[in-house]
Amino acid sequence: MLGRRPAAGACCAAVVWLAAAPACTTKVRRFGEDGAGGGAGGATASAGEGGSTASGGGSTASGGGSTASGGPCDPGTQDGCYSGGRDTLNRGVCRGGVRTCDEDGNGYGPCVGEVLPASERCDTAEDEDCDGVVNQGCTYARCADVPPGQPSGVVLLDLDGTGPEPELPVYCDLTTDGGGWALVYNSVGSDAGATLPFWNIPYAERLATRGEPAISQNYYRGSLYFVGREYRDEIEDIEGTAKTVMRATAEGIDSATMKLLRPAHVSGNADIYVSQFLSGWSSQDRDADPDPGNCALQNQNVTQHYAQCWEYNLGADGDEPRDDGGWGPHLGTHLAERLGLASDDTRFTRVRRISRWTRW
Known part of the structure; x- marks a missing residue:
């Protein structure tokens, strides 16, 4: 008044x-x-x-x-x-x-x-x-273009920069190693058992998007392999310690085989690089990895890059039985010990999170 x-x-x-x-x-x-x-x-x-x-x-x-x-x-x-x-x-x-x-x-x-x-x-x-919202409605070509000072979170990316293609909501890590990292996939452990079926991705959906972009949820955006040039894999153990376990580069991806183009190991664990990056891609209905069998079928239909068959898995346990309640991400305990990560005293330990990031 x-x-x-x-x-x-x-x-x-x-x-x-x-x-x-x-x-x-x-x-x-x-x-x-x-x-x-x-x-x-x-x-x-x-x-x-x-x-x-x-x-x-x-x-x-x-x-x-x-x-x-x-x-x-x-x-x-x-x-x-x-x-x-x-x-x-x-x-x-x-x-x-x-x-x-x-x-x-x-x-x-x-x-x-x-x-x-x-x-x-x-x-x-x-x-x-x-x-109350910073940069609402803004779009960027990559996470690295987000102005310094903005916290990590969901950003709208226009990957080809041409429009009017709908903007893609992508989770950007704006702090680690200079920032500019886009989340390719994220497997989160849960006693609810929802993670294992999430990673049953059929061949026809290999470049699609699943889930919402968040560091606390299961998420997959295969289309980012087209633009990604630098990669890092990050694992958070069951006690909450997170580490970058592998760094690599590539120049795109073959969309038919899902093999990365001209991959190169930069740093970190070489076994993870070979098994989960250098190798082909396997799903229950299309096997393009170098292993004689179908690694996805052998591991509860979990789709991912495989070699012999895996050092980490986004959804299945490596111990028998392979389904330990649908927890989700597992890492070979021998690697956990080498990387300084905690284990659950089994051969293939549960971890809280396995994330793959890319930038370009």
Whole structure:
């Protein structure tokens, strides 16, 4: 509710958020502090004789803040102000300012120092339109183009940069090893048993997307193999320690065999590189790995890159029986020990997470 102007003949005092009533003590508040700048009742000034009160008198609120009203005020007194919408104040970059009563006491000058909502920019990590979401609606060609300072999370990527192809929501790791990593797949251990069937990916869906892009959920986006050039595999053990276990490069992928083109080992465990990156791709209905048998069929229909057959598996246990309740990701315990990761005292230990990242 807007405040009332003082009664005729009443003298004026310094305002709090809105104009106040007859001669009292001066008190200045910043807008938005201790109730200043609120709605009706946000600040009151007691009157002299007669006992009347003015609740935010002598000023108008426009869009959730105060503006110069032309009403009477004490020269030189100041008041907090904000001319943007109330729901944007102190959100994102938006901040209130201060306005000063003119030397004749006729009204307030401009709101100095306020920062109002502006068009969202995609080259900063700021919320310029003050809607509570950083870079909303922005798209990038790769995770590495996201401006520094933005936290890791889901980003919209336009992989070919041509549009109007729908933007792809991709989870970007913006901190590890310089950032710029896009999540290719993520297998998350769970006693609920949902992980094992998730990785039964038929050949026809080898380049499709499964799940939602999140580091806490099972996720697969095969199309990223087309653009990826650097890769790293990351494993989080059952005690929560996460390590990069393998780094490699490639120049795309053969979409028929799912073999990576011109792969090269960069660092980390060579056995993981051979078994889970250099080798072909196997699903229960299409076997293109170098092993004589079908590794996917031998391991509970789990589709992934295999060699002899695996050093880690995204869904099946290597111990008999291969299905240990559908937990999901497992790592050979001999590798866990070599990598400094914890094990569950079986030959093929459960792990919390196996993730593959790429950047280009």
